[in-house]
Each structure stands twice: as C-alpha cells, then as structure tokens.
Amino acid sequence: MSRFRRFLRTPEAVAGAIILAALIAMALSASLLFPGDPQAIAGPALLPPFQDWSLPLGTDRLGRDVLAELFHGARTSLAVGLAAAAAALAVGSVVGTLAGFAGGFIDEVLMRITDAFQTVPSFLLALAFVSVVGPSLGIVVIAIALGTWTGPARVARAEVLSIRERDYVASARAIGMHPLAIAFREVLPNALPPVLAMSSVIVAAAILTEAALSFLGLGDPNRVTWGGMIAEGRTVLRTAPFLSIVPGIALVLTVLGVYLAGEGIVETTAVRRGLQ
Amino acid sequence: MSGFTISRRTMLAGSAMLLASTAMPDTGWAQTPKKGGRLVLAADSEPRNLNPAIVASNGVFFISSKIVETLAEASFDGKDGLAPRLALSWEGAADGLSVTFKLRDGVKWHDGKPFTSADVAFSALQIWKPLQNLGRTVFKDLAAVETPDDLTAVFKFAKPTPFQLIRNALPALSSVVPKHIYEVGKIEDNPANNAPIGTGPFKFAEYKAGQYYRLTKNADYWGKDEPYLDEIIYQVLPDRTSAASALEAEEIQLAAFSAVPLADLDRISKVPGLKVISKGYEGLTYQLVVEINHRRKELADLKVRQAIAHAIDKDFVVKTVFLGYATTATGPVPKNDPQFYTADVPTYPFDVAKANALLDEAGYKKGPDGKRFTLKLLPAPYFNETKQFGDYLRQALAAIGIDAQLVNNDSAAHIKAVYTDHAFDLAVGPPVFRGDPAISTTILVQSGIPDGVPFSNQGGYKNDALDALIAKASETLDTTARTDLYKEFQKEVAADLPLINVAEWSFISVARDTVGNIANNPRWAVSNWADTYLAG
Numbered sequence: 076m077s078r079f080r081r082f083l084r085t086p087e088a089v090a091g092a093i094i095l096a097a098l099i100a101m102a103l104s105a106s107l108l109f110p111g112d113p114q115a116i117a118g119p120a121l122l123p124p125f126q127d128w129s130l131p132l133g134t135d136r137l138g139r140d141v142l143a144e145l146f147h148g149a150r151t152s153l154a155v156g157l158a159a160a161a162a163a164l165a166v167g168s169v170v171g172t173l174a175g176f177a178g179g180f181i182d183e184v185l186m187r188i189t190d191a192f193q194t195v196p197s198f199l200l201a202l203a204f205v206s207v208v209g210p211s212l213g214i215v216v217i218a219i220a221l222g223t224w225t226g227p228a229r230v231a232r233a234e235v236l237s238i239r240e241r242d243y244v245a246s247a248r249a250i251g252m253h254p255l256a257i258a259f260r261e262v263l264p265n266a267l268p269p270v271l272a273m274s275s276v277i278v279a280a281a282i283l284t285e286a287a288l289s290f291l292g293l294g295d296p297n298r299v300t301w302g303g304m305i306a307e308g309r310t311v312l313r314t315a316p317f318l319s320i321v322p323g324i325a326l327v328l329t330v331l332g333v334y335l336a337g338e339g340i341v342e343t344t345a346v347r348r349g350l351q
Numbered sequence: 352m353s354g355f356t357i358s359r360r361t362m363l364a365g366s367a368m369l370l371a372s373t374a375m376p377d378t379g380w381a382q383t384p385k386k387g388g389r390l391v392l393a394a395d396s397e398p399r400n401l402n403p404a405i406v407a408s409n410g411v412f413f414i415s416s417k418i419v420e421t422l423a424e425a426s427f428d429g430k431d432g433l434a435p436r437l438a439l440s441w442e443g444a445a446d447g448l449s450v451t452f453k454l455r456d457g458v459k460w461h462d463g464k465p466f467t468s469a470d471v472a473f474s475a476l477q478i479w480k481p482l483q484n485l486g487r488t489v490f491k492d493l494a495a496v497e498t499p500d501d502l503t504a505v506f507k508f509a510k511p512t513p514f515q516l517i518r519n520a521l522p523a524l525s526s527v528v529p530k531h532i533y534e535v536g537k538i539e540d541n542p543a544n545n546a547p548i549g550t551g552p553f554k555f556a557e558y559k560a561g562q563y564y565r566l567t568k569n570a571d572y573w574g575k576d577e578p579y580l581d582e583i584i585y586q587v588l589p590d591r592t593s594a595a596s597a598l599e600a601e602e603i604q605l606a607a608f609s610a611v612p613l614a615d616l617d618r619i620s621k622v623p624g625l626k627v628i629s630k631g632y633e634g635l636t637y638q639l640v641v642e643i644n645h646r647r648k649e650l651a652d653l654k655v656r657q658a659i660a661h662a663i664d665k666d667f668v669v670k671t672v673f674l675g676y677a678t679t680a681t682g683p684v685p686k687n688d689p690q691f692y693t694a695d696v697p698t699y700p701f702d703v704a705k706a707n708a709l710l711d712e713a714g715y716k717k718g719p720d721g722k723r724f725t726l727k728l729l730p731a732p733y734f735n736e737t738k739q740f741g742d743y744l745r746q747a748l749a750a751i752g753i754d755a756q757l758v759n760n761d762s763a764a765h766i767k768a769v770y771t772d773h774a775f776d777l778a779v780g781p782p783v784f785r786g787d788p789a790i791s792t793t794i795l796v797q798s799g800i801p802d803g804v805p806f807s808n809q810g811g812y813k814n815d816a817l818d819a820l821i822a823k824a825s826e827t828l829d830t831t832a833r834t835d836l837y838k839e840f841q842k843e844v845a846a847d848l849p850l851i852n853v854a855e856w857s858f859i860s861v862a863r864d865t866v867g868n869i870a871n872n873p874r875w876a877v878s879n880w881a882d883t884y885l886a887g
Contacts, residue, residue: 116746120671121614136614137671137743210759292732296757297745310735311614312592 081343088339094332102150109143113299117143121315135307135318145325147299152329155216156282160274162220163281164227168263168270171231175266176239176258186232189225197222201284205293212295215288219281226277227270234266268344275337279330286326301326384579384867388885392605393594394564394585401555402544403526404478407485409635409783412523412877413608414564414585418461419528419549422452422471423521425634425786425873431518432689432786434872436879437466437527437550443514447828450506450517458573460529461554468504472496473530475506478538485790489520515830519690519787522634522874552578552881562587572881579884591735595619595861604866604885607876609858612735613674616859624864629676631870632857634786635877636685639668639677639740640795641851642769642778646811649724650776654713656848659777660699661706662751663744668854672739677856682841683792685784685855693838696845706751717752726776728755729769732762734781740853741779771803773811782806784855788837793821796849812849 082088105113117130117140124133124141132141174185192200201218208214238244239262247257288294289302296303301322308318396410403415423441426434438452458466479486480493492512497505506517527550532543546555552574553566564585568578586603588594594610597603599622611619620627641659645651665679678686682696715723726748730741741757748755755777760768768774785791794800798813820843824836844850860876862869867884869875 112746112749114742114746115749116743136739137746206761292759296759309592310612313595314614314618 078343082339085339085342087335088342091332091335091337091339094328095336098149098153098329098332101146102153105143105146105150109140109146113143113147114139121311123315124317124321132321133317135304136311136315141304141318141321144299144304145301145322148301148304148322149325149329151212151295151298151300152282152285152326155212155219155285156278156329156333158216159219159223159281159285160278162216163223163277164270164274166220167224167227168231168267170224171228171233171270172235172258172263172266174228175232175235176254176262182232185228189228192222193225195222198284198287201288202291202293205288210288210293210295212298215285215294218288219284222284223277223280226273230273231263231266231270234269235262238262238265272337272341272344275334275341278337279333282326282330282333384882384884385886386576386579386884387581388579389582389584390580390605390866390883390885391584391586391603392607393588393597393603393610395587395589395591395594395608395610397560397587400544401547402528402541403547404474404528405482405484405539405544407483407523407526409608409877412874414566415526415547415549416551416877417553417566417583417880418547418551418555419526420551420879421522422525422527424878425522427633427871427873432873433518433521437471438521441518441521443517445828447511447513447826448508450508450514452504452506454502454504455573456502458550459571460531460550461548461569462529462532463571464529464531465501466527466529466550467501468496468498469501470527470530471504472498473534474525474527475504477533478528479524482538483524485520485785486524488794489516489524489790511826511828513789513825513828513830513833515690515833516787516789516825519785520790523785523790551879553580553583553879556582574881577881579882580880583880598622598625598861598863601863605860605862605869607858607860611859611861613676613859616674616676616861619861626862626864628860628862628870629857631860631872631875633687634873636687636784636855636857637734637781638680638683638685638784638852639737639854639856640780640782641744641853642775642780642810643812643848643850644773644776644778644810645813645849646773647726647776649713649715649726652713653847654709655715656851657699658706658709658713658751659748659753660848660851661702661709662747663699663851663853664701664747665853666701668740668743672736672743673854673856676859677854680852680855682845682852683795683850684788684837684841687855688784688786690786691788691834691837691841693841695838696842698845699851703750710751710753715752721752722754723752725754725756727758727774728777728779729758729760729765729775730779731769731781732760732765736856737779737781744777744779766805770805770807770809773802773809780806788840789825793824793840796844797821808849810849814843814847814849817843817847817849 116138118134118138120134120136120138122130122134130140135141170185174182200222204218204221205214244261247261286302289300290306294300294303304322305319312319398411400406401411401415403411403419420436422436422438423433424436425432437455439455440453442451454468460466475496480490492508492510493506494509495507529548532548533541552569552572554569556565556567558564566583568581572578591612594606595615598606616627619625643650649655669677669679681694681698684691686692710723717723728745731737745755745757769778782795783791794807796808796812798818800807820840824833827833827836865886867886868882872878
C-alpha cells in the first residue's frame with residue numbers, strides 16, 4: 076500500500092499512468108465504440124477534423140474514419156509493444172540465467188551469440204527479418220524481440236553471477252536439487268527485478284520500432300497501425316497535415332506514458348530498497 | 352531582406368505576365384524559342400541499363416530518348432499519329448511480308464561516325480527481335496533486314512505481319528543504336544548500355560549514382576537550330592514529396608511523370624510561376640487492372656468475377672484514388688485510343704446487391720461471420736495509386752462478403768509472387784497500353800505464356816475462342832478488318848473477364864512557366880526534347 080502511495084506522490088509517474096490507462100481503455104473499447112472494420116469507408120475523402128461530429132477527427136484519403144483507425148491502432152501498438160517486450164524479456168532472462176549459472180563453455184557460447192546479435196543494429200535486424208519472412212503481426216513481434224532480447228540477457232547474467240555465489244544457492248545444491256531447477260526456481264526469480272526495470276524502455280522502443288516498420292510499409296497491411304497512418308498521410312502532408320499529426324501525437328503520448336509509468340515504478344521500488 | 356525583394360520581384364513579374372497573357376490571349380505564350388540554358392528536372396528512379404533498344408520502358412525512355420532516337424515518334428497531327436525521326440518515310444507491302452524505311456540523310460552518331468541503314472538492320476535483328484522486352488513479340492517473324500543502300504532499310508518478315516502494328520510500334524520499339532559500338536562483344540554487357548551513344552539532340556555526359564544524370568547538347572544534331580537547351584540535369588529525387596518543394600524552391604524546373612503527388616496538384620497550381628500540365632502523355636496510358644488467378648476455383652467461376660466487377664465503384668476510384676486525374680475503363684483498350692477503342696462492350700455498373708446475388712447464385716453463401724471466402728490480394732507497389740486501390744478493393748470486397756487479405760511486397764518480390772510463383776488470388780497491376788493491342792495488351796489474357804514473363808497472363812486463364820481471335824488478328828493485314836477483330840477482342844474480354852479493367856490514367860507534369868514547348872506530342876516526357884527551351 077505504501078508503495079502505491081509513494082508511486083502516487085511522483086507526479087511524472089501519475090501522468091504516465093493516466094496516459095497509459097487512457098490508452099489501454101482506448102485499445103479495449105475500440106471494438107465497442109467502433110464496431111466493424113476500422114478500415115471501412117465511412118465518409119467523403121480527406122474530411123478535415125472537427126467538421127462533421129459523426130467523424131470528429133475527419134477522414135483519410137479513402138474516406139476512412141481517422142478516430143476509429145486511431146482507436147484500433149492503439150490496440151495494435153500496445154499489443155505489439157507488450158508482446159515484443161514480453162518475448163524479449165523471457166528469452167533474454169532465460170539465456171542470461173543459463174549463461175550466468177552454467178558458466179564455462181555454455182556461458183561463452185551464449186554470450187558470443189548475444190554479442191553477435193548486439194553488433195547488428197536492432198532496427199536493421201527487424202527490417203531484414205520482416206522483409207524476408209513477410210509482414211504479419213506475429214512476425215513483427217518476433218522481429219522486434221530479435222533485436223531487443225540481448226539487453227535483458229546481459230543484465231540477467233550479471234545478476235545471476237552474483238546470486239549464484241549466495242548461501243541459499245549453495246544449500247540448494249547441497250540438498251541435491253537439479254541445477255536447472257536451482258537456476259530457474261531459486262536464481263531467476265531473484266535476478267528478475269533489475270531485468271524487469273528495463274521493461275518500460277523496451278516496450279517504448281518496441282512501439283516505436285513497430286511504427287517505423289509500418290511507416291516503411293513493413294507492418295501488417297490488414298491491420299490499422301499508427302506508423303501506417305503516418306505513412307499514408309505523408310503523401311498529402313502539405314494539404315492534409317492532420318492525417319500524419321494525429322497518429323504522430325498518439326505515438327508520442329504512448330511512448331511518453333509507457334516510459335514515465337515505467338520509471339515511476341522503478342523509482343518507487345528503488346526507494347523501498349534504499350529504505351531497507 | 353534581399354530574399355524578400357527577389358521573391359517580390361518575381362511575384363510582380365509573374366502577375367505582370369499573367370496580366371499580359373489575359374490582355375493579349377493570342378500572343379501571350381507564343382514566345383520564340385530561346386537558345387541555351389540548363390533544364391533541371393526530377394527523376395524518381397535510376398535505371399542502370401539505359402539502352403532503350405533492350406529495355407523499352409518509360410523509366411529508361413525518360414532519360415535515354417534524348418540520346419538514342421527512334422525511327423519515328425508519336426505526333427498529335429502527323430499521318431497515322433506519327434512524326435519522322437531517323438526514318439523519313441515507311442511503306443508496308445500489300446502482302447505484309449516487307450516494310451521499307453527511307454532514312455534521314457546526314458545524321459551522325461555522337462562519336463562522329465555516320466548513321467546508315469546497317470545500324471537499323473543491326474538494331475532490329477540483333478537487339479529488338481531477340482533481346483527487347485516488347486520487340487520479342489512484335490518482331491518475332493522478322494527474318495531479315497535488307498540494306499540496298501545506306502539510306503534504305505527493308506524489313507522482311509517470314510509471316511505476314513500487319514503494317515498497322517509495325518507502324519504503331521515505331522515510337523516505343525524502334526530505338527536505333529550504333530552497330531560499330533555494339534558489334535564487339537556481348538550486347539548485354541556493352542559499356543554503352545550505361546553510357547548510351549546515339550544520334551539524339553543530347554549526348555550522355557555523366558551519371559552520379561544517387562545524385563544526377565547529366566546530358567549535354569549535341570552540336571552536330573540533324574535538326575535545324577536544335578536542340579535549344581545546352582544541358583539537361585536529371586536530379587534524382589526518389590522521395591515523391593520532395594519534388595513539389597524542389598519546384599517551389601526553384602531547384603528544379605520540371606517534374607514529369609506525376610513526380611508531384613496528385614493530392615498536391617491543387618495547391619501547387621496556385622503557386623505563381625508554376626504550371627500544371629496534364630497533356631503530353633496520351634501515348635502512355637496506364638491501365639488499372641485487377642489481375643485474377645483463375646487457378647482458384649472460386650475465381651474460375653464467371654459469376655464470381657462478374658460479382659467482383661459489380662462491387663467496384665469505378666467512379667469512386669477515379670474521384671478518390673486518382674483525385675479526378677483518370678477515367679473509368681470499360682475494357683482492355685483505353686478510351687483515349689483513337690484507332691481501336693469501342694464502347695460497345697458488356698459493362699458492370701456498381702451494384703452491391705447484384706454482386707451479392709451473383710455470389711449467392713454461384714453457391715458461395717455467406718457464413719455466420721458474414722464471409723463467403725478468403726482471398727489473397729497483392730497490390731503492385733509501383734504507384735501510390737495501385738497501393739491505395741488495393742486498400743479500396745479490400746473494402747469493396749468486404750462489402751460483398753469476400754475477405755481479402757492484403758499482402759504487401761517490394762517490386763522484385765511482387766513480380767516474383769505474381770508472375771513466377773502465382774502466389775496470389777487477386778493482384779492489382781498497372782499494365783501500359785502502347786498504341787496497339789498486340790504490343791503489350793493481348794499478352795495479358797493470351798494462354799500459353801511461360802512462367803516468369805512479367806506483365807503477361809500468369810493467372811492460368813485459357814479461352815480458346817479468345818486465343819483464336821488474338822492469333823487471327825495478329826496475321827490480319829487489312830487495317831479495318833484488324834481493327835474490327837480487336838473490337839471483338841475487347842467485347843470478349845469484357846464479357847469473360849479474364850481480368851477486370853477499372854480505370855485508365857496518365858501522368859501530370861508540373862513545370863515553371865519558363866519551360867517552353869512542353870507536351871507538344873503524345874509521348875512528350877519520353878520524346879527527344881530537341882525543341883524544348885527555357886525562356887527568361
């Protein structure tokens with residue numbers, strides 16, 4: 076309870092949480108408020124915002140409702156961001172734990188693989204992967220995770236290296252627990268907090284990467300994405316700038332919200348640790 | 352501060368000219384061509400092979416048509432729509448077995464060697480027929496080219512070949528390259544493919560990848576007082592949005608081939624000093640086509656194809672996707688073609704209820720989720736408009752219960768997926784009509800074309816009656832009879848729908864007021880620009 080109150084006392088964290096809550100509400104309510112296909116043609120093309128209250132944010136080049144696209148886009152952005160981050164964290168912490176706990180040859184191999192992935196810019200990796208395999212939501216998630224799992228892996232390994240020398244690990248060994256059981260039941264849970272602290276940055280980066288991929292036409296074409304909306308609007312940037320600006324603002328707010336909320340959580344936990 | 356005065360002065364000059372033009376409507380723009388100057392224009396692609404005799408495509412012509420000339424060029428008022436270039440006259444024999452070209456005298460290649468009938472014979476037999484993408488079909492029966500003297504070339508055909516077809520093919524297919532350059536080594540690897548040598552008004556000077564192509568004036572050009580320009584610079588601007596800003600900033604003076612997005616035209620037409628021109632592309636009509644894979648059992652059913660045709664609101668497509676810069680299509684020959692077009696074909700007015708009824712009749716009832724079946728839809732990535740039409744088609748199909756899943760590919764992957772792997776159900780393609788259905792149109796529906804030939808029938812469509820009609824037209828010599836057969840062809844295609852023609856469009860040029868003699872032939876952007884000039 077006190078942690079929650081401390082969280083509430085940091086204004087950035089509250090702002091982040093509010094934005095995030097609004098986004099999640101948008102994503103969840105998308106099908107209720109805008110049932111049917113968000114890409115359906117709803118009105119005249121290129122209607123400016125605030126002209127027709129049945130289409131408050133206007134329409135795009137084909138006459139699709141921008142507000143409906145925005146709501147459904149929130150869903151894609153959050154889904155991809157969270158899924159990619161979850162995948163990256165899961166893979167990263169497993170690899171990091173194995174490397175740190177096993178040591179020796181396995182450690183060397185796993186860390187060199189991590190190095191190999193780290194030397195390629197993660198966006199290029201995602202770009203290459205999607206263009207080879209073909210764009211769909213699952214592929215985009217994998218592509219983003221592919222470039223981001225190395226951070227968590229390194230952090231997890233460092234943490235495991237210190238934890239594995241602790242007494243309770245030695246005692247677990249002494250009572251004959253299987254090394255894998257020790258690694259994943261005893262060590263990993265304790266190594267997780269610093270890894271999870273990275274999640275806000277990873278989610279924010281994943282949302283941005285997804286938007287960038289969609290902007291380049293490598294997103295799932297059958298789904299509304301904010302990056303795709305910005306790319307669509309770019310061709311009419313001079314005549315209908317709102318088509319790029321609206322999803323652009325949504326994107327900025329989302330990344331900001333995720334980041335602030337994440338930082339808030341990290342800070343409150345850090346304070347707690349400090350007090351102890 | 353000085354920047355302001357300059358812009359105000361140009362503003363004033365512009366409005367003064369505008370006033371002058373309204374005061375003296377007859378003389379307003381009839382300026383005498385001025386010599387000299389450098390024309391800078393936007394180029395959105397960088398073709399590596401610049402040999403128009405091998406790669407007969409608009410992207411290559413755009414640059415190399417100024418360097419390498421054809422036997423004849425399209426013309427608004429010439430006989431049969433042609434104006435002489437390297438050939439002065441052309442005559443077809445009554446039996447369809449030979450065509451005689453009289454060539455222009457005193458023409459020199461850019462390296463100083465004289466141009467003769469041997470060059471024409473070499474280009475036709477060694478390049479157009481075996482290597483050129485379009486020439487392979489048109490010149491397939493070309494057996495020999497006789498050169499009784501330096502200025503006469505007689506094309507001999509093994510089978511009767513309609514003179515009308517050869518004539519219509521001249522502007523795009525007859526680029527003549529020098530024999531003395533190409534007879535050494537392999538033609539495909541000749542360095543002149545990247546630095547062309549021709550007879551045209553401009554010489555190839557240099558190419559800096561990612562930056563520009565530079566052409567300089569050919570002082571020995573055969574045209575009297577031509578060319579007017581000293582230099583042409585093709586500024587590489589792959590980003591379509593940047594062409595408009597470059598025009599406004601006076602960095603470039605011309606953006607052809609709709610380099611300025613259609614959505615920007617309305618705004619840019621109001622900018623003083625710039626003009627928007629929709630003429631000069633009449634001979635380069637692009638067709639917006641839904642390509643159909645007839646291997647899918649649903650699409651093999653004529654009723655389903657008719658339903659899809661009824662589900663497309665062509666007027667909406669013209670108005671929204673093309674912003675009015677297009678016309679609706681009725682069949683495989685565009686409405687603006689003066690020789691072959693017929694409006695007397697079955698049409699498919701926009702009618703969702705009828706489309707739904709047709710699908711019900713065909714036995715594809717809506718499932719509980721409102722869907723009948725799912726299709727893979729591949730819009731070609733070459734134009735914004737083809738991609739946008741893909742988005743529209745998906746929605747139009749959703750309205751009749753067909754769930755179309757879009758698959759986006761880059762150009763290379765799209766060509767492979769559609770024309771080699773046949774991994775599509777529906778595709779959106781932009782074939783070009785080149786003045787005669789036999790050049791690049793009948794191939795879209797004809798059967799028996801090997802896998803991997805791009806822009807051909809790769810949908811597995813086979814209609815013996817249509818094949819017979821195409822074969823008959825290809826050997827009918829009489830112009831009227833041949834034209835009638837192609838009218839029949841349009842009817843048959845519109846009735847059986849091997850593909851669905853949605854719209855026809857061409858391009859828009861935006862230029863500064865100072866650029867003169869723009870759009871004075873139907874293939875202006877890909878003609879030689881010998882008479883183009885810069886005033887003021």
